Amino acid sequence: MPSKIIDKDTPINIVGAGVFGLSTALHLARRGYRNVTIFDKQPYEKTLYSYLNGCDAASADFNKIIRAAYGPQTEYQQLTLEAISEWNAWNSELASSKSVPPGMNSTDRVFVNCGELSLLDADELPAFELATISGMDAAGHKDTQFSTTDPSHLAMAEKKGFGFAMDPFKRVDRGKKNVGVLDSTGGMAVADKACRFALHKARTLGVHTVLDPVRGALESLCYDESGKTVTGIKTRDGIVHQAALTVLACGGWTPSILPELDGLCETTAGSVVHFRIPRESPLFERFAPQNFPTWAYNMREGAEGGLYGFPRDENGVLKIGYRGTKYTNPRVQHDGAERSVPVTRWSTSPGQSQENLKAIPQQALKVITKFLNEFIPELKAEGIDIFLTRVCWYTDSFDNHFVIDRVPEREGLMVATGGSGHAFKFLPVIGNYVVDRIEGVGPDRPALKAWKWRQLQKDQKPLNVLMEGSQGSRALEKVPLVPDSELELNPKARL
Ligand SMILES: Cc1cc2nc3c(=O)[nH]c(=O)nc-3n(C[C@H](O)[C@H](O)[C@H](O)COP(=O)(O)OP(=O)(O)OC[C@H]3O[C@@H](n4cnc5c(N)ncnc54)[C@H](O)[C@@H]3O)c2cc1C
Structure with a gap:
């Protein structure tokens, strides 16, 4: 889809303040876009992205897994390594009190490098896990993936401070199988605090936010006379917010807002x-x-x-x-x-x-x-x-890849969605790719190609069967x- 360059002062609406919306806003602001607004129907200043406080976005949670272990999908492995470097930078920013959101303090962390253990009811490691090990080796991250049944790996994990993570369920003591692989680069994001931090960072860079069940809720998209160009959004209070570009990042609510996503x-x-x-x-x-x-x-x-x-x-x-x-x-x-x-x-x-x-x-x-x-x-x-x-x-x-692209036949409208159960770990970086898509930068990189608007091909077997x-x-x-x-x-x- 050809992309139209937009001026850095023209208004951009982002609907949805989950991982995709937050990260997009943050990276737009970093690249100098000065008129970015995130809308969300959830009052996150009050509810703080906490499930206990009534938040039900996928991103609003206690914790989420971070793993570089992606088998043969090296584009996601690479993206995770890039994200982990940012997660560590975010932790350092918090620790140094350089940038701390209201209610958080310098002891808070958004990434915990406790390791991620993939266990299997199998006698040996399957192809996916073996591909992760070789993929990480090839990417220069040798000795980060430890097989739980290999004595040399057990010793290495111990030496690197991850001995605790090799048999956390005490399987060996219980006389049971313990076949798996530990990704020592991974661990978890503290999800609610990570979102609060991302929101805070975006705001600090000048992003406007309207987080409110009425003023922030998308009621409808607005069109020009041709009916083909989206000119902004109308929120539940009846107010129209004009924008040169609207990015829909409404998570699980996106497919019902945008019927064109049927089948995708x-x-x-x-x-x-x-x-x-x-x-x-x-x-x-x-x-x-x-x-x-x-x-x-x-x-x-x-x-x-x-x-x-x-x-x-x-x-x-x-x-x-x-x-x-x-x-x-x-x-x-x-x-x-x-x-x-x-x-x-x-x-x-x-x-x-x-x-x-x-x-x-x-x-x-x-x-x-x-x-x-x-x-x-x-x-x-x-x-x-x-x-x-x-x-x-x-x-x-249908293929577990994200969808980050302009919507065909709808000038001025884009989606950043399709998290398929694995997007949280990319919170610090995914928006950079959304902005690349907006600006038309590097469209042939494997990840951006995978995230294009697409249809299931006749001979293609879907990983997720949709719309039953x-x-x-x-x-x-x-x-x-x-x-x-x-x-x-x-x-x-x-x-
Ligand atoms: C059970 C579960 C476990 C997961 N575990 C992991 C994991 O361990 N590791 C990992 O990396 N990923 C994980 N994921 C995936 C990850 O959480 C998601 O990919 C990511 O959070 C999706 O973000 P999002 O921005 O697309 O959607 P959401 O976080 O759902 O955000 C969408 C936002 O849009 C807003 N919105 C919707 N409709 C409107 C409207 N009409 N007007 C205004 N605002 C609107 C919502 O209020 C919401 O804030 C998991 C997902 C689930 C469901």
Whole structure:
């Protein structure tokens, strides 16, 4: 798509203050764009990107995995290494008090390098993990990936201070298999604080923000007389905000806002449970990030696999997620087509009569519980139960690549979306590529090529099957759910 150069003083609207919107704003400002505004329907100054405060954007969370382990996809490996360098710079900025958002202080960190362990129910490392090891070697990062069953790797991990992360579930002591690989460059982002920091940085560079359920909520796109050029947005208060370029970065809400994404992106739900480990419990230390890595288990094994988790956070919250099955919420929209739209504990999408979703799919809970019984029986033994569940909305593309491009046939409109469950780690850098796309810089780089507007080709097998609709087996209305009442959850009482 040809890109039109825009003057650095012309207004640019970004809709959505999640990872894609924040990073885009930050990098536009860094490149000298002086009239950038981010709109969001969520009042993040008050809610601070905290799920506990009612935020339900994918980016608003306790923590997210950071890994360079991308198998043969070296473009993402390279991007992660670039991001990790920025994550470390952000930590240094915080530590030196050079730039600290309101409510945070110089002891806060946005990246924790606790390692990321990919475990498998296998006898040896599969091709994906082997490709990561050789890919990192080739990129000059030898001796950063440690196989859990190789004695020389165990010794190396120990020497580099990652011995704790090689068998965090005490599999060997329990006489069980412990096959996996530790990515010692990885760990986790402290998601809510990272978003607050990015927002603060963007604002410091002059980005305007309208974060408000009425004044910041996109009501509609505005067009010129031809009906083909987007001239800005109208927010829920009726005000029109003119712009030469509007970037839609609405996460899981994007596909229902922009029907052209049909077949390219769909919003789907991952399932998450949270435990709270009391400070006085011996498990508080055991699951601290200096003693426990982020982990993934059987990530490519379908409905019975797809588990991942984290060390506990500063308040003792231990998060475990399941993405073996990603659920949908198909609704008939104004044009008569069915599209999946987010429904969460805190909100529904416009036009949805269904109540908020204070429940978790039974299948997700079953797989998580089976894993916990085998890998972390200590939680049950200590009487530590789930205190809060979540369905968290991905924006999946059919090939797991992001979508960062101008919208065909709609001058003045662009999308930055399609995170497909792995975009958070790129918060510090992804916006740089969005701005490259805007300016037409380096369009032939592998990542930018992969993120182009595209269609599933006839002979192409999708990694994510999209738009199965209400007839599909993953539609939430068809799936047995376990409500809060059955789990005896009372999140509000425990906040
Ligand atoms: C369960 C789960 C686990 C994940 N784990 C990881 C991980 O471990 N590591 C990793 O790297 N990535 C992970 N991801 C992916 C990552 O979180 C996402 O790719 C990323 O956060 C997406 O950011 P976004 O900006 O596209 O969307 P979001 O964060 O959802 O932001 C979209 C924003 O748009 C706003 N918006 C929507 N509609 C409107 C409107 N009409 N008007 C105004 N504003 C609007 C919303 O309020 C929201 O703030 C995970 C995702 C999920 C769902």
